[in-house]
Amino acid sequence: MNSIPPNEKTHGIELPQPTAGPMICAFGFTLMAAGIVTNWIVAVVGLTALLAGAVDWFRNANPDSLEMVAPPAREKPTPIVPRPGSVDHLLGDSSHRARIPMEIHRYRDGMIGGAIGGVVMAIFASLWGLIAHGSLWYAVNLLAGTLRSGVADLSMEELAAFSTEGLIVGIIIQAVMAITVGLLYGVVLPLVPRAPLVFAAIIVPLMWSGLTWAAVSVVNPALGDHVEWIWFIASQVVYGVTTGWWIIRSEKIGTMQNWHYVDRIGLETQRTGGNS
Amino acid sequence: MSALQPPAAAGPVPFLSRLHEWVATVDHKKLGTMYIVCGIIYLIVAGLEATMMRWQLAWSGMEVLTPAEFNRLFTMHGTTMVFFVGMPILLGSANYLVPLMIGARDLAFPRLNAFSFWLFFFGSLLLYFSYFGGQGLYGMGSAPDVGWFAYAPLTERTFSRGHSTDYWILGIFVAGIGSTATAVNFIATILGMRCRGMSLMKMPLLAWIMLVDCVLILVALPPLAAAQILLLFDRQLGAHFFDTQAGGSALLWQNLFWFFGHPEVYILILPGFAFVTEIIPVFSRKVIFGYPLMVAATVAIGFISVGVWVHHMFVVGLSPMLNAIFMGSTMLVGVPTGIKMFNWVATMIGGRIRFDTPMLYATGFLCQFLLGGLTGIFLATVPFDWQVSDSYFVVGHFHYVLFGGLVFAIFAAVYYWFPKVSGRMMNETLGKWQFWLLVIGFNITFGAMHVSGFLGMPRRVYTYHADRGWDFWNLLTSLGVIVQILGFSLFALNLVHSLFRGRKAGDDPWDAWTLEWSTTSPPPPHNFDEDPIVHSRRPLWDLKHPDDPDWKYE
Amino acid sequence: MTTAPAALAPPEALPQDGIVNGKIGIACMIISEIAFFGTLIAAYLFYIGRDINGPYPQDVLDVSIAPLKVLFNSIFLLISSVWIWLAIRSMRRGRMGAFVFWWALTVLCGAEFLVGTGFEWYGMIVDDGVWMGTNLFGSCFYTLVGFHAFHVTMGLLVLTLVLVLALLGHVTPRNVEKVDLVSWYWHFVDGIWIIVFFVVYIFGNMPVS
Numbered sequence A: 001m002n003s004i005p006p007n008e009k010t011h012g013i014e015l016p017q018p019t020a021g022p023m024i025c026a027f028g029f030t031l032m033a034a035g036i037v038t039n040w041i042v043a044v045v046g047l048t049a050l051l052a053g054a055v056d057w058f059r060n061a062n063p064d065s066l067e068m069v070a071p072p073a074r075e076k077p078t079p080i081v082p083r084p085g086s087v088d089h090l091l092g093d094s095s096h097r098a099r100i101p102m103e104i105h106r107y108r109d110g111m112i113g114g115a116i117g118g119v120v121m122a123i124f125a126s127l128w129g130l131i132a133h134g135s136l137w138y139a140v141n142l143l144a145g146t147l148r149s150g151v152a153d154l155s156m157e158e159l160a161a162f163s164t165e166g167l168i169v170g171i172i173i174q175a176v177m178a179i180t181v182g183l184l185y186g187v188v189l190p191l192v193p194r195a196p197l198v199f200a201a202i203i204v205p206l207m208w209s210g211l212t213w214a215a216v217s218v219v220n221p222a223l224g225d226h227v228e229w230i231w232f233i234a235s236q237v238v239y240g241v242t243t244g245w246w247i248i249r250s251e252k253i254g255t256m257q258n259w260h261y262v263d264r265i266g267l268e269t270q271r272t273g274g275n276s
Numbered sequence B: 001m002s003a004l005q006p007p008a009a010a011g012p013v014p015f016l017s018r019l020h021e022w023v024a025t026v027d028h029k030k031l032g033t034m035y036i037v038c039g040i041i042y043l044i045v046a047g048l049e050a051t052m053m054r055w056q057l058a059w060s061g062m063e064v065l066t067p068a069e070f071n072r073l074f075t076m077h078g079t080t081m082v083f084f085v086g087m088p089i090l091l092g093s094a095n096y097l098v099p100l101m102i103g104a105r106d107l108a109f110p111r112l113n114a115f116s117f118w119l120f121f122f123g124s125l126l127l128y129f130s131y132f133g134g135q136g137l138y139g140m141g142s143a144p145d146v147g148w149f150a151y152a153p154l155t156e157r158t159f160s161r162g163h164s165t166d167y168w169i170l171g172i173f174v175a176g177i178g179s180t181a182t183a184v185n186f187i188a189t190i191l192g193m194r195c196r197g198m199s200l201m202k203m204p205l206l207a208w209i210m211l212v213d214c215v216l217i218l219v220a221l222p223p224l225a226a227a228q229i230l231l232l233f234d235r236q237l238g239a240h241f242f243d244t245q246a247g248g249s250a251l252l253w254q255n256l257f258w259f260f261g262h263p264e265v266y267i268l269i270l271p272g273f274a275f276v277t278e279i280i281p282v283f284s285r286k287v288i289f290g291y292p293l294m295v296a297a298t299v300a301i302g303f304i305s306v307g308v309w310v311h312h313m314f315v316v317g318l319s320p321m322l323n324a325i326f327m328g329s330t331m332l333v334g335v336p337t338g339i340k341m342f343n344w345v346a347t348m349i350g351g352r353i354r355f356d357t358p359m360l361y362a363t364g365f366l367c368q369f370l371l372g373g374l375t376g377i378f379l380a381t382v383p384f385d386w387q388v389s390d391s392y393f394v395v396g397h398f399h400y401v402l403f404g405g406l407v408f409a410i411f412a413a414v415y416y417w418f419p420k421v422s423g424r425m426m427n428e429t430l431g432k433w434q435f436w437l438l439v440i441g442f443n444i445t446f447g448a449m450h451v452s453g454f455l456g457m458p459r460r461v462y463t464y465h466a467d468r469g470w471d472f473w474n475l476l477t478s479l480g481v482i483v484q485i486l487g488f489s490l491f492a493l494n495l496v497h498s499l500f501r502g503r504k505a506g507d508d509p510w511d512a513w514t515l516e517w518s519t520t521s522p523p524p525p526h527n528f529d530e531d532p533i534v535h536s537r538r539p540l541w542d543l544k545h546p547d548d549p550d551w552k553y554e
Numbered sequence C: 001m002t003t004a005p006a007a008l009a010p011p012e013a014l015p016q017d018g019i020v021n022g023k024i025g026i027a028c029m030i031i032s033e034i035a036f037f038g039t040l041i042a043a044y045l046f047y048i049g050r051d052i053n054g055p056y057p058q059d060v061l062d063v064s065i066a067p068l069k070v071l072f073n074s075i076f077l078l079i080s081s082v083w084i085w086l087a088i089r090s091m092r093r094g095r096m097g098a099f100v101f102w103w104a105l106t107v108l109c110g111a112e113f114l115v116g117t118g119f120e121w122y123g124m125i126v127d128d129g130v131w132m133g134t135n136l137f138g139s140c141f142y143t144l145v146g147f148h149a150f151h152v153t154m155g156l157l158v159l160t161l162v163l164v165l166a167l168l169g170h171v172t173p174r175n176v177e178k179v180d181l182v183s184w185y186w187h188f189v190d191g192i193w194i195i196v197f198f199v200v201y202i203f204g205n206m207p208v209s
């Protein structure tokens, strides 16, 4: 920033002169409005004030705006002192004004990891159905129940029985959810400062379970009755461990900022806080 | 000529000439200050109105207020908060900041600016005059009692006797003309008065957001004025627009009102966005993340927000198709808002964050606005809306957005720019105490409202039976108010104390980067001794770090 | 990091001419007026054909070209846009006499429109007995057409003020940009009338099937 000195011919800076015209106008206008609910005389007084203010205003603004020379400021602003060398570089000297994260996982890896995690989780959950309820299909029917109506009416036997529709709906839900969450994991994990696997395998599954638990009891209590939450959490953890492990061991690639436009993308911190 | 500058000789300026100086001023800084002071006074008024309502509702069967008084209180509370707290504070801060930030001497039309302010001022007085002159049913003063969205045909002469509704119409109409004129003024200022070198994409984001905000005002407020005129004609001239017995339609009012009403909430929240967008980078010591995306998201919000109004009318019984369309468009708003959210967080990531009071409030804004935004997505879903519409859940939701969001952003702005306006710092300790009291009180009050809403408590009831199971949650809500009052009192204390006893601030207490910090605190009437020239989005950064200037990267 | 940057050449200055602001300001004002009239028009369209008692528009509105009827008046109003354009053109060329002539013609045409509207309303109120409270058509008609007439009146007042100032010699070609802004507003008032006319006298006046 530099600056232009004020016009020397005018010996100062011109500012519009103060005027009460606009205020009187506004007052008159309000009185006119008030006249509707009080008395017509109020409105007449308002109109008079409006006109008086308008004349004053007009004379201030025409033919040229009435100006006055601003008095010179008594205080001058403190000059800004350059502080060369005080910019702190975020990620070492090579990457100036970088965006975090510098390296990310491929979207592909996130989706593949999600798919693998989804399959493992499905196997695990089906095993739970087999052990706890003696049916391989119990879990998938429950999952399908989040979209299909009428789970509440189903008996335990019906839930345990094989159903083509349930299987198809369940697989679709599982695939979509697993791959989407895997993609999100791929994007988010590089942002987690410490122990991304803990985040992926424990924190997120617990948070997701808590959210589901809270939501299901309101949205679909009948469905909630059928879920055993320890197993639910366990299967989420299974997914989190598998997907997180897959993504973390996959190769990272640099973001675009490492390619051509390193110099053009901005981010920096300063070495010192307050004033230096 | 001497009006702007008190005589150099020592001695107090006579009160009358002081008063004249303020009444006749066309200076954007003085007008901005008056807007904000009025806004804060009305904030106290509306807060007290809310407090009385919470007292009445603290337990089942209380008899603090009569039903009629209660109706007036929630009407005046809502109306005041939207039109006489939100609008003046946002217009006032834009008044004060925009010319300074774009390096201009004043707004494009300084006299029009004064006119707008006084319209707001007298309009608000006209509305409050109804308490004395409203001529209710028995000829006594009576404030409006029809709710802030004044649904027809409840507002028709048949059901709303006396003049209270007319006062509601006229007060807001007058103030609304002022707001529209200000919007015109700001658009001309921002487009035509920027200092040399400041291209549109080098403007501070606050100026960008205010520009979009003013365009929204321009298209949203005139329809409200028109709708109010229709209602006024119904009441005064016997027209039949909302008279259902003569073929008039209650639905038309709802459409017209919400065509204004929804953009209005964005008009209110966008300046909140603007404040935190300026504050977060400075206290993270980093450049804002994704400047062009922020601009794009702001413009997108502007466009989308005029096409979602029907989500306030899901329970009316419109066609499922219409409901579905507006549910979709409403959810669409989440996308640009989400982009902003991510950009703010991304600005903080990796930064050397200083949690001074302004930053605390900005962070509080992020968390609480996020919650309000999420319940907003819930409410956009038609079946969910059917369940909780007109319940305390909705009240909780929009207070998270407008109080947890907007008011927190306003406090962030007050703590951030107070040194520029007054030349003195606000007290940090008091500020932090206030922050935590407000966070706790706010979340108790409005968090509990979500629960009572889920339990089926409708909004706007003046009392309830003991057997509903709402007592506990209402008590909680009301107790939270006490904590908030403590917080607000600390703020008042801080404000007064700092104004007279605060530490001298200097020109640039936060080591910030936009033009307003390059002039004195408070700025002289002409803002800058010399017209600034900028080369980047952070002109002061360029000056402070000539070895690593921004213009190399933009 | 070690070398200070070379001094920058200051970028191009943006125009800071006050009249640019005026143009933006008037344009914005017109946008807000469009939003205002848009609402009134929406209400009008919404209520077409919803009356539960007469008189209906078909009984009352006269779109013949007869003098002092609406079509006749509209032609006067619309053609005044041409006159005001000619006035501004003359002013730009420094011919103040021609300016005053065209400007006065504009005022006269605008006044004819108002007078014509007055006669139309008189006929409707006194002969046909339609007023605000008669039915929805009355409410909508007088509100929409009335607000347009109100805007014409405001415009006429400003036009007359300029005319008087010009006759007193206070308007010089130097002021052409400011005077031009007045003509923008007048063009808007004319333009919106085309829509109002179409909505009220054509679309809202279709024979009932």
Ligand SMILES: [Cu+2]
Binding pocket: B261, B262, B265, B308, B309, B311, B312
């Ligand atoms: Cu809305």
